[in-house]
Amino acid sequence: MQQVVSRADWAAAGTTTLLLIVSFPDFEFSFLAWIALVPLMVVVARRPSPLSAFLLGWATGSVFFYASCYWLTYSMIHYGGLPVVLAYLLLIPAAVVIGIFPGLFTLLLALVIKRWGHIALLLAPIVWITFEWVRLVITGQLWNAIGYTQAYNPTLIQPANWGGVYAVSFLIVAINSAIALLIIERSSRTVLTAASAVILVLLVLLASPKFVTPSQSSQSSAVNVVALQPNVPMKLVKSADEMKELLERHWSMSTNALKNLPDDQYPRLVIWPESPMNFTYAQDKGFQEQLATFAKLNRVSLILNSLEPAPANGFYNSALLINEEGRLISQYDKIRLMPFGEYVPLPQWIPGASLITGIVGDFTPGDKYALMPLGEYRAGVFICIESAYPWIPRMLTREGADVLINISNDGYLGPTAVMRQHLANAVFRAVENGRTVVRVTNSGLTTLIHSTGEIQDQTSPFETDVRVWRVGPGPIAGTFYTKHGDVFVHLCAAITLIFLVMTLLRKRKAATDLR
Secondary structure, rough: OOOOOHHHHHHHHHHHHHHHHOOOOOOOHHEEEEEEOHHHHHHHHHHHHHHHHHHHHHHHHHHHHHHOOOHHHHHHHHHHOHHHHHHHHOOOOOOOOHHHHHHHHHHHHHHHHHHHHHHHHHHHHHHHHHHHHHHHHOOOOOOHHHHHHHOOOHOOOHHHHHHHHHHHHHHHHHHHHHHHHHOOOHHHHHHHHHHHHHHHHHHHHHHHHEEEEEEEOHHHHHHEEEEEEEOOOOOOOHHHOHHHHHHHHHHHHHHHHHHOOOOOOOOOEEEEOOOOOOHHHOOHHHHHHHHHHHHHOOEEEEEEEEEEEEOOOEEEEEEEEEEEOOOOOEEEEEEOOOEEEEEOOOOOOOOHHHHHHHHHOOOOOOOOOOEEOOEEEEEEEEEEEHHHHHHOHHHHHOOOOEEEEEEEEEEEOHHHHHHHHHHHHHHHHHHHHOOOEOOOOOOOOOEEEOOOEEEEEOOOOOOOOOEEEEEEEOOEEEEEEHHHHHHHHHHHHHHHHHHHHHHHHHHHHHHHHHH
């Protein structure tokens, strides 16, 4: 009986897995993403058995997601109290489920290659991003889509302004498929076709900056921004003295930074990050008075994170804006919550699930895209993991946000690769919407992200630090992506569906003819 998958096949899949893993932070070999899928594609093209293709893709995806998202175990171990072995075992089912989507990619790729020959390899980018999109729709997760590997190469991510992260994924997989095609078949036709694909990718990279609308606004509406990275420890604050010391840290850092601001006509804004301190503005009258006094005395507005009441005795993870008069004038309630950080996506019968819920937290999601007035323009604030959901910053921008602010706290996931991976998401949100993103974090990485994806003044992780910037609306009024959203990936999904139907109908006709 012939083996479904040979050792050579597994070796090729393992090579692709390894190349994908090291393409992402913290390894930072982003250039390897442009060839990472080649070994897997070659195996699928040479022996396009649908079953073996699916198994290889599924295994590749499962191991990749497990290895690149290992940091999900950190909060379970350090704050949920689970044994290390159990925490890593609990991560396996999630990785196996997410790994199905690369498996479906290789399955469909094998089917179309059997139907149309090796040239069908060039359909790979269309199929790949379709299943990235389907993964987000079904599981709610787009973490470590292959396009994110290029987040720290501004020149290579400009296509995001018309197609989001999917467009960059498309271009990466297109290069992979062209190389795979040349390895499989080096005829004059395939050489010409592969070369044309590479030239097309280069042309798209060059043309992408044209998919933005220049802004006519001036810097007269800029705001002087103070971004605090207070590095509040993740351990629960139990005593009043500890709470007082940490709060004093916020006041003193803010006050000292404001002293260094120029005395000009620009409004002044202090931003505190998402924090493990659990400020409770609505329930703490003394804290309200402190904030009001600080705002009035320093002629400054302040954005802070707060635990705010929600229906059914719940709590929102909220961002509040206190104006220069000391009044609360805007509130945004976090819409997408962090698994194993703010809710536990596990049935309560699983050992340790209720313990994690009690220690990590169980929040109520918000449902409104509230904007915050800052001087002559408006800001859209999104909180922590929401940077991984492209539609949230996009909706804030469509509602009229001139600048985007991301307050975050990755500290509960420790000194792991999540910090750079998370920042990569925020970089894409800036390019997609043509907006400056002010990213303010508790323990790093705090930075200013320009609309081109360039990063300025990044802080070091787990250090107390402050950044001061003058932030304006920027040179871009709008992007194709902001206006039209995921129309590109929707088109690719439609093409994928058409090819799937054509392939299945062909197989059905062949089976009928045999009968």
